[in-house]
Amino acid sequence: MRKQLHRLNSGGLIDRTQALCFRFDGKNYDGFAGDTLASALLANGVRLFGRSFKYHRPRGLLSAGPEEPNALVELRTGARREPNTRATVVELFQNLEATSQNRWPSLGFDVLSLNRLAAPALVAGFYYKTFMWPARFWEKLYEPLIRRAAGLGRAAAVEDPDHYDKAFVFCDVLVIGAGPAGLSAAVAAGRSGARVIICDEDFRLGGRLLAERRQIDGRPAADWLAAILAELASLSEVRIMPRTSVFGLYDHGIYGAVERVNDHVAVPPAHQPRQRGWRIYAKRAILAAGALERPIVFPGNDRPGVMLSGAVRAYVNRFGVLPGREAVVFTAGDGGWATVRDLTEAGAHVAAIVDARSEINPESKTMALRVGARLFAGSVVEATHGGQALRSVTVRDASGKRARLACDLLAVSNGWNPTLHLTSHQNGKPVWEETIQSFVPGRLPPGLAVAGSAAGRFTLAEALRDGARLGREAAVEVGFAAAAADPVPATDAETDGLAPVWRVRGNRGKAFVDLQNDVTDKDVELAAREGFRSIEHLKRYTTLGMATDQGKTSNLAGLAIMAEQVGKAICETGTTTFRPPYTPVAIGALAGHHRGKDFRPVRLAPTHDWSREQGAVFVETGQWLRAQYYPKPGEQDWLATINREVLATRSGVGLCDVSTLGKIDIQGSDAAEFLERVYINGWKTLPIGKARYGVMLREDGFVMDDGTTSRLGENHFLMTTTTINAAKVMQHLEFCHQVLWPELDLRMVSVSEQWAQAAVAGPRSREVLRRVVDAKHDISNEAFPYLAAGEITVGGGIPARLFRISFSGELAYELAVPAGYGDAMMHALMAAGEPYGITPYGLDGLNVMRIEKGHAIGTESNGQTTARDLGLGRMMSSKKDFIGRLMAKREALVQADRPSLVGFRPVDTNNRLWAGAHFIGIGRAAKTENDEGYMTSVAYSPNLKHWIGLGFLKNGPTRIGERIQAVDPVRNGEVEVEVCSPIFFDPEGTRLHG
Amino acid sequence: MRIACPHCGLRDVQEFVYLGDAAPQRPDGLAATEAAMFEYVYLRDNPRGLLEELWYHGVGCRAWLVVRRDTLTHAIEYVGLAKSRKAGAAA
Amino acid sequence: MAEQAKSIWRPRSAWAGIVEAGQIGVDGKPGVTALTLDDMGFATLIVPPGSPDLASATKRMIGLDLPKKAFVSLSSTHGVAWAGANHWLLFARQQAGFVDLLQSFSDHAAVSDQSHARAALTVSGPRVREVLAKGAMVDLHSSVFPVGATALTSFAHVHVQFWRTDDGPDGPIFEILVPRSMAGSFWSWFAASAAEFNCRIDRD
């Protein structure tokens, strides 16, 4: 095993018996179970983790947690490669592979770090200014250059091979964060019997307790932690979810979370998801997300080796790693002194303590002496030195005197900001709290409480107290009896004494506010000078607070510098609003199972397998997959297939599935009255055993849907709708019944799924049906004429419904059987039709035949056309009220020159037509003012042997015989067409009645 | 959001379809004027605060609901059946 | 139904070509068991508001109480589940005789036969709630969804009605009805969701 030079000999929450090897930038290293990628690399002495976004500056670790702005890596390889992964939260696993980002050709030698020389051109707003002119340079030069230079990691270019889950979970109390406050809350709520979920983004529960050397009830905090975790595990209604980030808070107690189920292994075990997106429905929630430590803005603050003081303690105490051997601690409060203590105890030498406060308490002075550190009171670090790793710092004291101190670690302590992001997701504005010099949650959304550090109460004692109280209260609020409360445990003393330093001015090097976006203090000043003073403008102008970390370590400093620039207090300058997600979430975790073929449910007709056996090509129609056409071997193309299907149907008999049509069973003594009100035409006169074509409008007068409705009994109708509109029509009918006319006696239910239905069309269709319909039913033309509808039996007693309706213009029937018999029906019809050459046809064949007959549907009823436009104006009854009646009469909708339905044929019959073409008078320019309408449907008619079209033309029906241009600039330009009747085939309708 | 359907209980908003303001009443019958119908079809207040709205529980019991919702906070004060409202008004 | 028995037409299960008996997912003891239910009869019953006699008719004809709220009444041969306002789903474990039963119900309610409209299955096992939680936006905890409860909702964007029958040795048992046309998509989701727990599949 390779030696981990910065690993302490003992201590830390790592499993030294479980060594893990991993690769970073092609080099092999060892770490331990319990490490993060960051801690393991640090243990191996790696300081340089990446190059910065804009200037390609060398960057190392700033933090040990989710706020990390610098140490973003590409994790894994190939299809599982994931860019912009924070090394500080990546749980180490065997054979992990990671690559640094944003460097070329290598991390150590980066050509584009020359950007640093061109830095003056890359100030705030640079992309708004520099690359404005000339425009053509943008595409050819600037964009490729910027894309190479800037940006973060590379996404995998191939499909993600892993499965993702999405799941829903309900609870009484959701606890977000499993530090001392969250654990106390969970146990308090759980003891009362409440259903509790406690989530933490870390793989180990305990929060800051894992990183600190603290005492609870006079014993190491680890003992308390072990006891409380054991109790939580024993409570059956408590669900503990490590590796789970709650990323969003939504209305009415809905929380979004992502569980990294298998991110800590190279490849998820078979059948397990990589990640799982959770939607958590919680009656109450307690935010115990802790706090994030804030850096100090000073020149050279981005050099690898400059690290947050709390992160230093985390690496030492939790991971057993020494981030440096010769340290300087730069602090604005008591926090830095805990780092001095822990570093020293771990064996590092603290060379100096730079405390920005001028008053240092006697105990601290004693400590400095004891550890052999020089103490600089009222002083600041004003520069750092070294190439890709820190070698020394320049300290400036209150008198302006400077000292240069050698060191390989600079720990920075400047207080903490509550992790209050979720409180802001429902428009809650954080409010400034002077005593802690930070923002705390403002008005909270209903059901949410905030405990401990997340509320700005930073001490361990407060965390324990808040958690226990809020956990108990939440359980009581949702109806559980309060459990007996344990006394809040005692903790060791802690002080703060913070006087934050927002910025140190200096003249050597850049001082970064936002490390991830390379925004400096000078950029903020520039924004202020140029008038981008609102904090939201500052963000957009400088990009401060954007990208993967969303400004977790930079927002407040940016605000503070802006406040200073405009001469206001921080609280007057504002704060940015946090929006979901709190942390980056993979789209896969949001989609879960629903991607690729499972993107949405697909509906298959009960005859689907039969169509597949027949070689059908399927097409999506809404949620349905419908047979489009049935190619036969040797057929030259799609058109040859359609032509065969159409000619076979018109000359013999064809068979087409129509199961997907919506079918609504309507019963009740007011059923006929109801139809009168929803359809434009009359229904009361429809005899039992007859079908009628109906058109329904929206209330605004435009066509909503059409179809046939049959009267099965005095008070019993069966409505059919188009496939696409079935659900919409059902909703509309329920609206009409429940909202408009609840007094009607009416009972409606969809029976679309119950019936398999097939159209049997063509001159031989009756002969085919005679061999399928049971002999006792007379289906002769006399007994079962056009538009007859009846309940019959088929195949020796199977209940069925037969309708003599036609979409193709042929003698035709639709036969419906219970869906389970759909497959049998198709086989029976094929067998019965064999002597007549029965031919399956699909949607395309159907479409050709309906265009030949001038049936305007689908593309014609596009939501912008009226019944009148479709040539159905005379169907509108004037004797009754119906939905859409008045609005359809509006002046603009009844003007004579409003485009209405006519047919078109090419003057030169060799020309094909295109749907979408616009009609322009011959010799006139193709301009909007000359537009006279548009083509909606076209088809090649194998019966007429040329293309035909339907469309809307101004004064259409009065212009039969006239010629006009169909203009389609994106396809075949202009075709001269002749206006004709929309009924191209059998205009007398003799075939229908045959 | 979640809506407490009087039939089905508290359900995710994904189960519902939104229509809009519940106040407009359809001017029924042949005597209705085009102006009244125009108002019914198109003209809506857009209040900041409480609004009674129509929602359809399409993925549940298929009931049309009247939901009194604060358009600013999404807080829901009341949910009832559209059907009983009309019946109540008539009675 | 006597006539139907003579027919040479054979009904096809809604699960045909979709579900095969066997085992999916990880090895070991099944965490979930799915049993497809073929040959069930279903019908919607709708009455005008306030109509009193469906309840007594139901009691008389199948010996079950008509549930007033979102519950199901079950016997070994029949069941009736609340399915919306004034709206119930009547079902029989076998289709034989169902048409005649519907005929007698038609005096008391608007009856629409839905026997072929639904693909039905029973799911159970110690991990069954975890599987359903991957698609169900309703709370299945016993305190909220006890034995006998039913809900109309969607699982993974597929409309369903489901209910909880008496518990079995492995915990809760749910019966789920899926629109026939979406049986394939439903199963694709269910199988993917159950695989991590090991799922045994039986065909009725």
Ligand SMILES: [Zn+2]
């Ligand atoms: Zn409902």
